[in-house]
Amino acid sequence: MPYTAPTHDQLLAINICAEIEHLAQSERFAAAEPDMVEAIVDGIGGFAAGEFAPLNRAGDLGGAKLENGIVRLPDGFAEAYEAYVAQGWNAIGSPTEYGGQGLPFTLACNVLENLGSANMAFTLLPILSVGAVDALADHGSDAQKSLYLPKLVSGEWSGTMNLTEPQAGSDVGALRSTATLIADGEHAGKYRITGQKIYITWGEHELARNIIHLVLARLPGAPEGTRGISLFVVPKYHVNADGSLGGRNDLRCVSLEHKLGINASPTCVMSYGDNGECIGELVGAENRGLAAMFTMMNSARINVGSQGVQIAERALQQAMHYAADRVQSARAGSPDRHSVAIIEHPDVRRMLLRMKSLTEAMRALLYYTAGQVDRGALGDEAAARRAEVLVPMIKAWGTDTGVEVASIGIQVHGGMGFVEETGAAQHYRDARIAPIYEGTNGIQAADLVTRKLGFEDGAVFAALMADVARDSADEPALQALANACADIGQWMRSDASLDDRLAGSVPFCTMCAVAVAGWQMLKQKRAVEAGHSPALAATKPVTARFFLDHIVTEAAGLKASATAGAGLLYELTADQLAG
Incomplete structure (x- = not known):
């Protein structure tokens, strides 16, 4: 079915949760005036609906195919990507000195949200490119920035992130790819890269004129583990000093993964240096590659959290349409025994309202996080640290909840949801990858309890929950949840063992995300009741009330699980557990 951008709710989240009018008061983001913001949100919504959405089903059915070393996409993908680049959507949040528009990250998030709701698999292409721009802008040399960024920013070239190897998985420190300095000749000062990477999203395709791979590898004699990893920029085609393209680099796509979903996104096994002539350039300092890559990963983790919103919105729209159209049974208790649309039945109403409430709350958390990132870019250190605390929440809870909403969408369809013809199953299949990549959600929760809780001796997290509790004085359940999160956070920092923290990390992360999302929904509800966004006057108070x-x-019921400790998890030996 068609996609319709939820423009009113997006604008509410951008204005109330990200507080973009405050951002526009700065010199850097002065262009983000209300008219500009509305034009971008309306424009990308229309573009996504018209160009990306019609390819979603064809991409799922046809998928990406590897033919003689070349990845082929279904008809229409090349033209849609060309239009995306031509209209400048890839450049929204990128630096102006390299051809970007320099607008807030918040608006760049909106571009990706709309594109992803329209076509999640396709949108992974610009998501990775945006991350490559961030990594090179922060860690590349002046020469690398001048050479690579203008065409990455425009989207003429695309970017990838190469971390995972077959033997390493999430343990990046176990990677074996190597980089050897070239002492003389044409490529003196550069490096020969050798190794294999797996799960490389959009690692090979023909939509962009070049692909700029950011590859983690080890230098000879580098320290073991993550301390000995360096980052290299490895283009598909060599780039001449004037920016023109040279010959093909010694890298190739060996195969495409056969996946549960996102079939139109080529997930590649990449081989570097089969002939000993894969050339790359060091990005940043030796053995500091993981720190540089994390710049890319933090951006990617927020945008993957957005994928929870994206797929939930698409599943919600399809479920609403089906429930309004599907006539079945009389409403229970009604004297009129004529069959009604299933949207009239109480349990279907419950499911739809849950889907809608969760989707809007995820969106509220997404744009609150994006607004904090933008404040950090303006020099607000407190906001920057808060954004880091929020990243595991939006990534983990956002993607888990995206899966939940997509699953409920199938339930609304009943048996018709379990067959492929309706398309409802695609949303669930597509959504299921998001809790896994860019660091599994268990890793996100572990990051929260082992690193983020300790920022400034716990003050960053404590201040966040204090803000939620203060602003929710008239909402006892939300205030109690925020206070419980603060108490558990203090217990984890002060008294809990590492095993106990990790055992409770996932439920704790969920509690925290729901507390912050509920706070932002409450702010939206108050704003709408005060006259903001009249188009949402009827719906927002209800969806917010349902969430609260x-x-x-x-x-709040997860507190027992968050504080139970690890004892029960180790009552059985590994053999007993597996037996």
């Missing part, structure tokens, strides 16, 4: 009354109270 149902989702917040459910999250």
Whole structure:
């Protein structure tokens, strides 16, 4: 079915949660005036609906195919990507000195949200390119920035992130790819790269004129583990000093993964240096590659959290359309025994309202996080640290909840949801990858309890929950949840063992995300009731109320799990558990 951009709710989140009018008061983001913001949100919504959405089903059915070393996409993908680049959507949040528009990250998030709701698999291409721009802008040399960024910013070239290897998985420190300095000749000062990487999203395709791979590898004699990893820029085609393209680099796509979903996104096994002539350039300092890559990963983790919103929105729209159209049974208790659309039945109403409430709350958390990132870019250190605390929440809870909403969407369809013809199953299949990549959600929760809780001796997290509790004085359940999160955070920092923290990390991360999302939904509700966004006057108070009354109270019930400790998890030996 067609995609319609939820423009009113997006603008509400951008204005109330990201507070973009405050950002526009700065010199850097002065262009983000209300008219500009509305034009971008309306424009990308229309573009996504018209160009990306019609390819979603064809991409799922046809998928990406590897033919003689070349990745082929279904008809229409090349033209849609060309239009995306031509209209400048890839450049929204990138630096102006390299051809970007220099607008807030918040608006760049909106571009990707709309594109991803329209076509999640396709949108992984610009998501990775945006991350490559961030990494090179922060860690590349002046020469690398001048050479690579203008065409990455425009989208003429695309970017990738190469971390994972077959033997390493999430343990990046176990990678074996190597980089050897070239002492003389044409490529003196550069490096020969050798190794294999797996799960490389959009690692090979023909939509962009060049692909700029950011590859982690080890130098000879480098320290073991993550301390000995360096980052290299490895183009598909060599780039001449004037920016023109040279010959093909010694790298290739060996195969494409056969996946549960996102079939139109080529997930590649990449081989570097089969002939000993894969040339790359060092980015940043030796053995500091993981720190540079994390610049890219933090951006990617927020945008992957956005994928929870994206797929939830698409599943929600399809479920609403089906429920309004599908006529079945009389409404229970009604004297009229004529069959009604299933949207009239109480349990279907419950499911739809849950889907809508969760989707809007994820969006509220997404744009609150994006607004904090933008404040950090303006020099607000407190906001920057808060954004780092929020990243595991939006990534983990956002993607888990995207899967939940997509699953409920299938349930609304009943048996018709379990067959492929309706398309509801695609949303669930597509959504299921998001809790896994860019660091599994268990890793996100572990990051929260082992690193982020300790920022400034716990003050960053404590201040966040204090803000939620203060602003929710008239919402006892939300205030109690925020206070419980603060108490558990203090216990984890002060008294809990590492095993106990990790055992409770996932439920704790969920509690925290729901507390912050509920806070932002409450702010939206108050704004709408005060006259903001009249188009949402009827719906927002109801969806916010549902979230506060149902989702917040459910999250409060996770306290026992968050504080249970690891003892029971190790009552059985590994053999007993597996037996």
